[in-house]
Structures are given as C-alpha cells and as structure tokens.
Amino acid sequence: MKTLKSLFRFFMITILSSVIIVLFYSCEKPISDELYLEDSVSIEESLPWQDLLSQLDLGSEILFVQQDESIQDVVDAAKSGSVIYIEPGNYQEEISIDKLDLKLIGLGLTPDDLIIKNAEKSNIEIINLYDQSGFDNLQNKSFNSGKSSCLNNMTREDLGGGIAHYQFEVVMGPGEFDVVRIHRVVRESRAYKPVRTKGHVFMVHGAIQDFDDVFLTAGAETIDAKTSSSFYLASNDIDVWGIDMGWNMVPLETTDFSFMQGWGIEKDIDHALTAMSIARLIRGLTRQGFSRMNLLGFSYGVQIVYGAADRETQQHWFRRDIKGIIPVDYAFKYDNESLQATACSDADYKEYLLNSPQYQDDRGAGFMAFANLTLNAPNDPSQFNSSLTNLQFFMANTSQVFCAGNQDEFFYTDPFRFIRQTVNIAPYWPMQIFYEVSACGCPTRDVTFDDHLGEISLPILYIGSEIATGEAGIFSSSLTASTDITNHIVPGYSHSDLWLGYDADQLVWSPLRNWLKNHK
Numbered sequence: 001m002k003t004l005k006s007l008f009r010f011f012m013i014t015i016l017s018s019v020i021i022v023l024f025y026s027c028e029k030p031i032s033d034e035l036y037l038e039d040s041v042s043i044e045e046s047l048p049w050q051d052l053l054s055q056l057d058l059g060s061e062i063l064f065v066q067q068d069e070s071i072q073d074v075v076d077a078a079k080s081g082s083v084i085y086i087e088p089g090n091y092q093e094e095i096s097i098d099k100l101d102l103k104l105i106g107l108g109l110t111p112d113d114l115i116i117k118n119a120e121k122s123n124i125e126i127i128n129l130y131d132q133s134g135f136d137n138l139q140n141k142s143f144n145s146g147k148s149s150c151l152n153n154m155t156r157e158d159l160g161g162g163i164a165h166y167q168f169e170v171v172m173g174p175g176e177f178d179v180v181r182i183h184r185v186v187r188e189s190r191a192y193k194p195v196r197t198k199g200h201v202f203m204v205h206g207a208i209q210d211f212d213d214v215f216l217t218a219g220a221e222t223i224d225a226k227t228s229s230s231f232y233l234a235s236n237d238i239d240v241w242g243i244d245m246g247w248n249m250v251p252l253e254t255t256d257f258s259f260m261q262g263w264g265i266e267k268d269i270d271h272a273l274t275a276m277s278i279a280r281l282i283r284g285l286t287r288q289g290f291s292r293m294n295l296l297g298f299s300y301g302v303q304i305v306y307g308a309a310d311r312e313t314q315q316h317w318f319r320r321d322i323k324g325i326i327p328v329d330y331a332f333k334y335d336n337e338s339l340q341a342t343a344c345s346d347a348d349y350k351e352y353l354l355n356s357p358q359y360q361d362d363r364g365a366g367f368m369a370f371a372n373l374t375l376n377a378p379n380d381p382s383q384f385n386s387s388l389t390n391l392q393f394f395m396a397n398t399s400q401v402f403c404a405g406n407q408d409e410f411f412y413t414d415p416f417r418f419i420r421q422t423v424n425i426a427p428y429w430p431m432q433i434f435y436e437v438s439a440c441g442c443p444t445r446d447v448t449f450d451d452h453l454g455e456i457s458l459p460i461l462y463i464g465s466e467i468a469t470g471e472a473g474i475f476s477s478s479l480t481a482s483t484d485i486t487n488h489i490v491p492g493y494s495h496s497d498l499w500l501g502y503d504a505d506q507l508v509w510s511p512l513r514n515w516l517k518n519h520k
Helices: 002-011 013-026 048-055 071-077 211-216 229-235 265-285 301-312 337-355 363-376 390-398 415-423 431-440 470-478 504-518
Strands: 062-065 083-086 089-091 103-108 114-116 124-128 151-160 163-171 179-190 200-204 239-244 293-298 322-328 460-465 485-490
Touching (some): 048 265, 103 114, 163 229, 200 211, 200 265, 200 504, 211 229, 211 239, 239 265, 363 390, 363 415, 470 485
Parallel strands (some): 083 103, 103 124, 322 460, 460 485
Antiparallel strands (some): 163 179
16 A cells, blocks of 8 residues: 555656646756876867777667677678677688678777688678777778768766766757767776776666766766766776667757657667667777666656567567666556556546647756746745745655655755756656656557567566655566566655665665676
C-alpha cells in the first residue's frame, strides 16, 4: 500500500504541474598522476584523435569488430553503406564483401597490435593512431563517404581534479532540432588523454531536463565528487557518457511547434542508440576499446532504456550497442490495476491534446518561471497562497514528489539546489512523448517499443527511491528474460534526492559504480 501511494503521488506531478502553470500565467584509479589541464578548447585546437573524428563518416551506421570476433561475421550482419571499425587484433581470415558502399577501417594503437590478412585486397583502410604522420594525409584519404560528418562542434572543459567534460554536437537529421549533444566526463592523465577506465555508462536524462541538470551540475554551485554523480563516477575511473535530446535545444521564445508533430519515443531511441555508437567509436579512438555500453535512464529515460533494449532484441548481435541496462526510479509497466487505469485516463487526455492539435508540453516553461520567482524572492508572500512564502509554497508543492520533505524543509537535499536545477530545465518537450509514456502503462493502448520486453536478457540494475517509484519499478524488470537483476531501493529518498542528496554519493552512486565495474 505504501508503494502504491508513493507511486500515485509521483504520477500526480502531471496534474500538479498543470495547475501551477495555469495559476502562474493567470497571474501574470588513474594510470598517471601527471595532469596537464587546459580550459575549454575548440575542435580546431584539438589533438589528433579529434582531427580524425572530424574526418570520419558519422552519418552512416557504425559497426565494430572486437578482439576475437570475425570481420566476416560483422560484414555479413552489416547493411549496405555501413562503416565497420576493426579493433586491434590478429585477423587471419579470408574476407568476402558483396555489399555496396561498405567501408572497413582498422585502428592500430601500436605498431604490432593490428594484423589483418590481405587487408589491402579486402579494401580495408588502416589508421595508425600511434603514427602522427598518418594524420598529415587525412584530407587525401577516403574515410568520409561524402555524407555530412554530422559533427557540428566539440569542446573540452577542465572540471578540476583531472576530470574533463567533453561535448560533441551531432546532427541527426534534416530538421532544425534534429541535433543532439553528446557528453563525456572522464579522468585524464593529461589533456585529451583519458586514462584506461574500469567501467562505462551512457546516461539518459529525464523529462524537461538534460545531462547537466541531472548528472553533472544538477543545481550545485561547486562540481566535485560529492555534488556531481558524473564527476564522482569519473573520479572512480568510470567512463561517463550522456546525451541531450533534440527537444532540449528548443528555446523558450518558440511559438511554432509543428516540428514536434509525431516526435515520439522511437525518435529519442533512434537518437540515443546513434549517440551510443558514436560514443563507442570515440572510446576506441581514445584507447578504451569498442565494448558495448551500459545504458542508464532516469525517470522518462527509463522508457528509452527499455525501448532501446527491446528494439535490439530483434537486431543481429553485431548491430547492438547495449551491454546492460540501468532503469532509475520509474515504472515502465504497472502490475496494479488502479495505476493502469490512471495511465489509461492520462493517455486519453493527452491524446485529446494532440488532436487539438497541441504538439508541445510546456510544463518546463511553467516550472522555470515558478523556480525563478522563488529564487529571486524566496521570503516574499506567495501570490498563490499568501499564508506561505514563495519558498514555502515551492517546497510544499515539490516535496515528496521530487525531494523528501515538507514546506519547511527538505530532509536530504538543499532546497535552493533543487530550485537552481529547476531554473535551468528545458521549457518544452513533445506531447507525443508525453502521451506514449502514459500509453505504455495502459494495457489497452498499443505502443511500438514494448513488443519484445520478454526477450530482453541483458543484466539489469534497478535503482529506486522509496518515496517516489520505489519497489514499483521492480515489476518491469521481472517481465524480461534477464537472469542478472539487481534491485537497489534507497530508503527515505525521493525522486531528485538520488542525484542531489547530501549522501547520494554513498547511497546511490557508490552502488552504481560497483555494479558498473562488475559489468564492464
């Protein structure tokens, strides 16, 4: 019963946020200790692997041949037009290629670590990452198929303590907002030289949030291993990656949302999986190998985690990017009839809005305004309830649902940190996604990204907060075929406490780190 009530309160955030918006607008271990650190640097000033990255074709399907795998097997699994990258190893096999426009590229890290029988005969180009002279002729090589490289921009920022934050802006399609931002937070021996890591994770943010809001800064005034989950993981030799979805790029002043028509969860899954392939490529270029990656999703990101894993059950092994999944504090499916009924009712309403038509959900804009008002005048009487201050009203309406507490205190999180986080959220996200999240939990509604849930056999770590989704999220993993499932419920915590809490490093990030090191 406690779990039911907690999940119901979590589900009620949809209603709560709508009311607030209406009210507001009606009222007007490192390899080396040597560190060479620099400030944010643009792609033009970057080191050779960066130059190489800008020359490679990121617009085609990317596949990988890892050590002890067969090049021919990957060729057979590839589609015409794919690019296949070959990890260092000794490949003594005859290769037959009968597909159009298939590109094979071998990456050598040392002079003797890559041997491919009849590489030239098989039209396999070799890039020797140890040989600087090899980069001098990049413009004369046919690495790029003629398609846009898709890489718009790249920056590197020193976060201190030997931790760097990279951002890669990548075009995913023809639309103005068909673009994602890929993040990497990693420990370095010196600038642009990541240490050999001991685990990896690709992190997907929740609704109306981005990577920085949840996993990097998350409202903190100082980023360190106590305040930032990605910094903590990187300082413990985890290679941390993440994504900002295209709808994060939509500015507040936007008035025409027709581009959001049909923008559903499948599109975000496309973007997430493509971003993971690019992350695997960059890991290989920076001497981490091409291993498949663990995919973490928080809140709405749980839909992406299960949906992407669902899709990959129908793909050849060599075309898969996911090694394990980590759903965090959301229920993909419900085993409770009352919650199923609520999901169905919610889906009905959102379908009505879509048909109006209303293609955007603007809760983010309302929350941003609400948080800005509180941050700028926390002790002023609230225009919504004069018996409370702005801070008290904000805390009363966000406690339990987001942070455990009440109108006078948050038990585990600094309320002003949560407010600063809220100020920076995304103003809009697609209504189609909002509808599909509810439809997924409704037994009478059909969505396309849950058809093969029972075929998922990947390792699963479920992390839940007791006050929000709690144990309800365990049911979803029980529907899979996985034989490696770990459940970690954090006592007392609510939804946002998992990333903002004073002791989140001990209660949440440490167990996550240990799981990642055991599932690398």
